[in-house]
Every structure is written in structure tokens, then in C-alpha cells.
Amino acid sequence: MIDHQWAEKAYTLLVTIRKTEEAIASEYKNQEMRCPVHLSIGQEAIAVGVSMCLGNEDIVFSNHRCHSHYLAKGGNLNAMIAELYGKSTGCVKGLGGSMHLMDDEVGMLGASSIVGGSIPLAVGAGLTLKMREKPHVAVTFFGDGASEEGVFHESMNFAALKKLPVVFVCENNFTATSSPLSSRRPMDNIFRHGEVFGIPGTSVDGNDVVAVYEATRDAVQRIRKGEGPSLIEGKTFRMLKHVGPEIDTSSGVRTQEEWNRWQEKCPVKKFEELCLNEDLLSARETEKIQKRIEMKIDRAFELAKSDPVAQWI
Ligand SMILES: Cc1ncc(C[n+]2csc(CCOP(=O)(O)OP(=O)(O)O)c2C)c(N)n1
Known part of the structure; x- marks a missing residue:
């Protein structure tokens, strides 16, 4: 299943x-975003x-x-960084900012800062796909909060009733702003x-990209058989504060011990180790990929800083 x-x-x-996010964290202190x-x-x-289970025609709301959702879906990097700087070249013309990224060319149809707000939007997209008899799926990403x-x-009730092609994806990082999950829920x-x-x-290790892929692939297969929506919970951890670049x-809010434990489970490190151990990628290839990405990110910041400021209506 997993090849080179x-x-x-x-x-x-x-x-x-x-x-990209490390670069944002590092640049943020300059107060230009x-x-x-x-x-x-x-x-x-x-x-x-x-x-990794979706194509351009599949729809994502965040x-x-x-x-992460914007970039994973193939959203334009330069337009994302420009958006954070409030530039007219931003993916929503510099008027939305970090919480409202969208790129309709790749099916990233939007993001809502109202907690839970994008869940019914994905269900609406799923209804449209079904009514138009399209073979695609709609995904909503949301937190445990x-x-x-x-x-x-x-939204789940309606999606199940109409057997809509929707995958509900909960990123359970065990915290909503500063409230731990255990203080909000009995279970x-x-x-x-x-x-x-x-x-x-299904609940999967949210730091294991292969486990998440397999759960999503199963959910998409269910949709293709006309069996309707699925719910996937990925258990994970955000390494930085709710908002901003600090820890x-x-x-x-979280203990150092907890932070260290999750640092050991870093999803990027974990997948890199898998690739090297299973000879899926060589160390030379991973280094080359990293260098190429660093150059693209540097360029995106350079462009964003020199682009024109958004025109406010
Ligand atoms: C309806 C609503 N209530 C409260 C807020 C304030 N708020 C913004 S983010 C957030 C926490 C969301 O937690 P979660 O859904 O777990 O997502 P995470 O931040 O962990 O990714 C809250 C309460 C809001 N934006 N919208």
C-alpha cells in the first residue's frame, strides 16, 4: 500500500x-502579520x-x-503567507487572515473561526455532491471542543439520515483553549x-499518518458503497499555545512531562523514521525534500513582504 x-x-x-508553521512562529514576533x-x-x-485519500474535486472545510488542512489539500503556499500579511495577493485577498484560508481550485472551500461552524458547511457540500450525483466526498476538520x-x-443526524458523502474528522488534542478534555467531559x-x-x-493515533490514511480510506470506501458518513477521531497534541508562537x-495548561511525552511521538519524526527503516526514502532524499521546501518557504515570505497591502472596502 505504501510505496515510494x-x-x-x-x-x-x-x-x-x-x-511553514515554524517559519510563521519565528517571524510572528516581528509584528508584521x-x-x-x-x-x-x-x-x-x-x-x-x-x-492523501482526497483529490481536487473532494471538498474540505476547516x-x-x-x-495544515489548506496546505495538505494543495493550497497555494505563496497565497497563504501573503494572506497572513494582509496582502492583496493573499488567498482571500488579504481580508480573511490565518483563520479563513481557502483555495477553491483544490477544493479547500473555507474555514470558520466559529467553533463547530464548518461542520454543517461540509454537510451542505455533501448534500450538493449527492444531489448532483458527483462521486466526491466532503470532509470537515474540527477539534475536540x-x-x-x-x-x-x-449535522451528524442529517448526514446519516440522507446518507451523505461526509467524513467527520475530529482532531482531538485534548484541549480547548486552556480547558483540558477531562474537565469538560465524563468520558x-x-x-x-x-x-x-x-x-x-474509529479512533486512531493522530500522530501516525498511515493510520489516519487507512481510517480515511475505509470511510471513503463506505461512502462509495452508498453507506453514508463516518466519524474519525485522531488523538494528537498541539505543541504550542492555543494561539501564537509560544509554548x-x-x-x-499542560505539563512539561506531557509535552516531552508527545514530543517523542512527533508525527514528522515518526514518519521519517518509518521511511528510512523501510527503505521507502533514503536520507539523501529526505534532505533534498527538506531543502527544496525551505527554499519555497523563504521565497513565499519574501514575496508576501513585498506584495501590496490589501485594499479595504
Ligand atoms: C462558538 C464559539 N465559541 C467559542 C469560541 C472561542 N474559541 C475559539 S477556539 C476555541 C477552542 C476550540 O477548541 P477545539 O475545538 O478543541 O479546537 P483546537 O483549538 O483545540 O484546535 C474557543 C472556545 C469561538 N470561536 N466560537
Whole structure:
């Protein structure tokens, strides 16, 4: 199933997202970006594993933490960085910022900063695909906090009723802003929330890009058979603060011990090790990929800084 070509693409996406967000974190202190940034460092494998199952015609909706989903779906890097700088060349003309990335050419149809807000949008897209008899799927990415919004349950009910081609993907990083999951829920079982509607759920290691890919592939196969939506929960961890480039282990939100434990499970490092151990990629190839990506990112920042500022209406 996993061959050289697959590994090269997945590794390229993982490293692109990681290095782009590291560059954003490092540049952010210069106070030139015109928006808050919710970084997903540590969570990349979910965006990549899901997107490796999708084509341009498949539709994705995301949330406030949308850099990874945009890039994994093939969104234009230069337009994303320009967007963060509020430039007219940005992917939404510099008027949306980091939380509202979209690139309709690759099926990244939008991101909502209203927690849970993009879940019904994906269901609406799924309804459209079904009514137009298109063979594609709609995916919604959302956090564990969003799974506590009523709209999540309403959306699953409707999607199940109409057997819509929707994959609900919960990125469970165990924290909503500064509230740990254990302080908000009696049980850690988000993947089971669709059961009452007949939606099968699966919980996977969200730091394992192959596990996420396999769960998504199964969900897409179910859709192709006309069996309707699925729910996937990927358990993961965001390495930085809810918003901004800092680490929040000193604020009491997460402990240093927890942070260290998850650092060991870094999804990029984990996949790189797999590729090298299984001879899917050589060390020379991984280095070459990294260098190429670094150059593209440098160029994207250079362009973004010199582009014209967005025209406000
Ligand atoms: C309806 C709504 N309520 C509250 C907020 C404020 N808010 C922004 S992000 C966030 C936490 C979301 O947590 P989660 O869904 O787990 O996503 P994560 O930030 O962990 O990726 C909250 C409460 C909001 N934007 N929208």
C-alpha cells in the first residue's frame, strides 16, 4: 500500500506544514502579520493522512487552526503567507487572515473561526455532491471542543439520515483553549458520538499518518458503497499555545512531562523514521525534500513582504 511515491508525497506535505508553521512562529514576533495565528505543530499527520485519500474535486472545510488542512489539500503556499500579511495577493485577498484560508481550485472551500461552524458547511457540500450525483466526498476538520457544540450532533443526524458523502474528522488534542478534555467531559469517547445516528466511528493515533490514511480510506470506501458518513477521531497534541508562537507548559495548561511525552511521538519524526527503516526514502532524499521546501518557504515570505497591502472596502 505504501510505496515510494506515497511516502514522498506524504513526507513532503508533513515537512511543508511543519516548516511553514515554524517559519510563521519565528517571524510572528516581528509584528508584521496582520492576524492571530493558531499553529498546528504536532498535529500535521491528521491533515496529511486524510488529504492523501482526497483529490481536487473532494471538498474540505476547516476551522481556526486551518494552515495544515489548506496546505495538505494543495493550497497555494505563496497565497497563504501573503494572506497572513494582509496582502492583496493573499488567498482571500488579504481580508480573511490565518483563520479563513481557502483555495477553491483544490477544493479547500473555507474555514470558520466559529467553533463547530464548518461542520454543517461540509454537510451542505455533501448534500450538493449527492444531489448532483458527483462521486466526491466532503470532509470537515474540527477539534475536540467543537464536538461539544450542538451543531456537531445536528449535522451528524442529517448526514446519516440522507446518507451523505461526509467524513467527520475530529482532531482531538485534548484541549480547548486552556480547558483540558477531562474537565469538560465524563468520558474520552468522541469517536462513539455518531453511534446513535448509525455513523460508525474509529479512533486512531493522530500522530501516525498511515493510520489516519487507512481510517480515511475505509470511510471513503463506505461512502462509495452508498453507506453514508463516518466519524474519525485522531488523538494528537498541539505543541504550542492555543494561539501564537509560544509554548504553554509554564502557564499550567499542560505539563512539561506531557509535552516531552508527545514530543517523542512527533508525527514528522515518526514518519521519517518509518521511511528510512523501510527503505521507502533514503536520507539523501529526505534532505533534498527538506531543502527544496525551505527554499519555497523563504521565497513565499519574501514575496508576501513585498506584495501590496490589501485594499479595504
Ligand atoms: C462558538 C464559539 N465559541 C467559542 C469560541 C472561542 N474559541 C475559539 S477556539 C476555541 C477552542 C476550540 O477548541 P477545539 O475545538 O478543541 O479546537 P483546537 O483549538 O483545540 O484546535 C474557543 C472556545 C469561538 N470561536 N466560537
